[in-house]
Amino acid sequence: MADDLEMNVGQQFDRLPATDADRTVEGRASREAVLEYFGDRFGIPPETFEEHTFWEKGAGKIWIYSGESPSPAEIEALGMTCLRTRQDHWKPTTDFVQRFGRHATRCVVDLSDAEATRFADGEDQSLEWDGDWGYLIAAHDVDGDREPIGVGLYLHDELRSMIPKGRRRSL
């Protein structure tokens, strides 16, 4: 069991260390790094997550939870998945973006009704974007307010829909 401190165990939830300096598992993201990512990339203020804790289960799969739990916790799910961290580019989940993306001020691409419908159906589409390439929040207007739809990947004048197959809908 001592090894648990040094490696990632796929079947249990481990709470993220506060900072990279507190890290005992190689490669594991820290809470500070996660908040920095959401802040730097999307402009989501760190205060948004004051009442939440972050957890890793499986390599790089980060979960966000609002309650109390011992760490490690061997249960099926703790809150909701929010971020993939063990890739070159971190990638937020569609469900996280739908829940917290309304706090974003950067890297949000506003879609027309027709573009939004294609995006929800999983279609890639050509469109102009003069911001950073990479993972973006796709949003549209709902009753006068911006509403996040999901995660898009913008590369070479194309917005790819990252909506998971099971979440796609023909609207």
Add this chain to the structure above:
Amino acid sequence: MEPLERYRPIVDDFEAFQAACGRPLGIAVRVNTIKASVERAIATLEHDDIEYEQAAWNPRVLRLETDSPGSTWASFHGFVHTQEEVSAVPPVVLDPDPGETVFDACAAPGGKATQLAALMDDRGTVVANDSNLGRLSALRFNAERLGATSLAVTHQDARNFSFAPLAVDQFDHALVDAPCSCEGTIRKNPTTLEEWSEDHVHSVAGIQKGILRRAVQATQPGGTVVYSTCTFAPEENEAVVQHVLDAEDCRVVDVDLDPDLEYAPGVTEWNDETYDPSLERAIRIYPHHNDTGGFFVAKLEVGA
């Protein structure tokens, strides 16, 4: 529909009851206030030209004029969740507060667990437990789509639920929406009663008693346990509560619901058995009352 004949002695206006059971059920959704206000959910439905009617007893429950409630922006955004109208009753009766710890013993596919989370402003913990792994994956899918961050999902047999993996050692409240013979869902699934037998009713009642006892034991003194089923059989309803009244320290208390929801009191006599008079405080919702499915709900307070 033949098995329903046994309820003639306890159902008021039995002909209306039978007629309602033969009619198909309309589509209802619950507004998921974790993601949207009722106003925003309604505006989104209106934008898609979907006709709706708010349930008189609960403004968060909408009856929709559509055959495909899942193919709407309101559903895609997780503003609404399709569930039977009366399924929204037990969490309203439980009435949890933000920050509390609630046990949902038979939680999959998650409609009531996420409703509990919404009633708690998604703060605190809903331990969403189920013994069936396949149904747990449906629960997780729904929980993520609805944006619930306060669920801790466990996979156990609720009859001997263990606190071992959790940071809590007692719950503030528990919901036991027990597996049952599902007679009340006949309007949604007309074949429900084809497999019906009295033996099945008795065997499922044994499981229900075990789950409800464990839920009462796991709840702190003064806490609330809500027991519900979607069936009419007193063997699975009043008799199960009676068993737990005899075996554990708890009592039946009044349910508090909007007067626009019509229901009958729990029964205190069935065949050769009598139940504690307090079981009149339980409620029986029949399909002809509010043009919904059928439901039984009892609210228990754990002995202080």
